[in-house]
Amino acid sequence: MPNAAANTTADTTPVVATLPVIAIAGNPNSGKTALFNAITGARQHVGNWPGVTVERKEGLIKRDGNEALLVDLPGTYAFGSRALDETIARDFIVNENPDVVINVVDSTHLERNLYLTLQLLEMDVPVIIALNMYDEANSLNLQIDVEKLSELLEVEVIPTVAVDGKGVDKLVCSAMRIAHANQGRKEQLKTRIAKRTPIIDYGKTIEAEIALLGKHLVDAYESNQGLYWRWQAIKLLEADIAIPKKFESVIDISAARGKTAHDLKAEVAEARARIRQVSGAEAIDLITEARYSHAARIAEAVIGQDSDPAKSSSYAIDRIVLNPWLAYPIFFGVIWVMFKITFTLSEPIAEWFVTLFDMFGSIVRGILMGIGVPLLLVDFLVDGIISGVGAVLEFAPPIFLLFLVISILEDIGYMARAALLSDRLMRAVGLHGKAFIPMILGFGCNVTGILATRSLDSPRDRLISILINPLISCAGRLPVYVLFATAFFKEKRSLVVFSLYAMGVLLAALAAKILSLFIEPDASSTFVLELPPYRMPRISAVLTHTWERGKEFLHKAGTVILLAVAIVWILANMPPGTGPGSPESFIGRIGTAIAPVFKPAGFGTWEAAVALMFGVVAKELIIGTLGVLYSASDASLTLAIQGAWTPLSAYAFMMMVLVYVPCVATIASIRRETGSWQWTTLAVAYTLVLGWILAVLVYQIGMLIGLG
């Protein structure tokens, strides 16, 4: 993946003020991301929108010696203030004045996509339309009159197939031309058309109010600003709750000119009341309807009369995939295959990784010894750092494979069906169908799972999904189960490992249920999901997506874990003179102090305490730490463990590892995504207490019924 590798190189290009700015806007599922990738290739940078945790992607375009900055706006169905995504997209266009906006339109769903296009045109920014998935429209026998569409919307329309790169060059050239023409001009001169007529006629009642409000706005501006005032007037009538920054300045100006902000707001309220009185409906409803009718009229006008809107094979597939009898067997079958692929295929790759790191370690050792580096430092670098990080990177193959399968399922369109199928089950515990994907991702890495909760619209649904995600057993915990289950349960080991995974899901469901009772219901929680047609997965899209998810894990291995591994090694080998990982070392003393806490759970040894401590840094380190601690006294880790644990205390220990405190990277992402230390503390506290209680319960009940 050369593209992906280049992404990580920290080209944190600051927004150069002199570059023209091109924004990409469009519906979800319109191929917006594919187009962004097709245009920027490797030259992209992923960050966050200021103040929020919605991803912001930027890229540099270079064409014929010209450069421009490309900004990917969040995919939205509308530009209101209903959801965070919409506010971000709208505010960027209003406040940052991009020199041109590329509007990605899905040709196969013209009517729905034009609803957003019309709103964009109303904002009076320069727009160019990428009529995407043009090939699919053709294969569905939808003949779209591109010229007519361009004529009706009064903007340039270029058919594209983003995934194949078709039409992309032409699109970029046109966009660059418009952007350069507009760059540096004052915003009122950035024009989309010569003829500036309103794109939608809202009917007599509303138009009268728009004109009235518009007059005040134009007064405030002292110039007519193209049709921009019109959009503002419409937005004010729509009662858009969050007012963009620029509106405030207008209200300020009007206050300075003798008309107070209060006056303007009162006038808006009066205007809405008048509309309600005349038409018996809210202004916002009438405006939405008018936009959709207009979108429908345009779609009808440009879709050829010969078009046969026969449906794709998606219907036939859904008859099977959503069949009452087959749906759930297929659903669980897909999940089973996903895990099977993940864990079976990753094993040889992971072994190959281990061999590679061992080889690398001995080569480095040879070189360092050869040039006379002190033995202690060589040990630190080779046994501490290289083998420590190697132990963590072993988990890259299963994690990447899991994410690869999930990305393929998403690209095909199955994940939307999975969200649909799981909604009823998830709702029983107070969750949302869309929370299914973050949960599945959590089996790979909880950090990725938590990041994926961004797709949930309602803050409450999102919060609950974030808080329960650590209970989903990530790949880092699996080796602990495998080691202990193999050491103590032999032929029943698969069952033991499965029981822990099932326990994780069960606890997550229980935690979700309890949290949903305490966190107030959110009126904005809806489940309105577009079912995209099934599509063949595209390799580049799948790989990019996999990489974007997996790199979080690599990032973690390269930073937090690297540091932690160094600290483990130092603590285990200091003060000088003590044997590595002996009870007299610093680590041994800390472990001895904590160990009694775990006595009721049956594993009150200092080694176990230390391993759990470092498991907080990364669950992957538990085995590594035990390895370091026992290899000092014992050759085989399995034998050492069999000596220190009983089957019962081993199960209690695995239970503890499953539930207790999320790793540092997960804690950090909970903090970042919830934006609250209270929730983060709660996540840490409840998992710690729950883990300890469960471990003690397992051990004590086991002892009582004579399993010890």
Place this chain on the structure above:
Amino acid sequence: MSDARHLFSLDTAPPQTQNTIVSINCQGPVRRRLMDMGLTPGTQVAVEGAAPLGDPIIVWARGCRLALRCGEAAQITVAPTMDITESSKWLESCSSGRKHRHRQGQRGGGRRRRRQRGNRGSM
């Protein structure tokens, strides 16, 4: 618009029939969401089926398939569209995936739907 006896909520609408949205009976963000997704009064909507546990349901509106929960669909009042036969034939042929059946009917149905939407004020 339609006889009051023939009004029902979208979640109780018989599958595979064309209906016209009469009103959305909730307020706030849910209303906005439904309308932004194209479920506005006057829109043609057909229930295509339900998820295996009966909820959410899948509807067909404005050339798209949407899944929505019964609780949300219950907030949408619909009335059956007049020429049920044409549209249901069209829908049936769509959902059975047999592209070539009723080809003529499909075309007619498709255009008719659009026309209805265009002059729904007179209905």
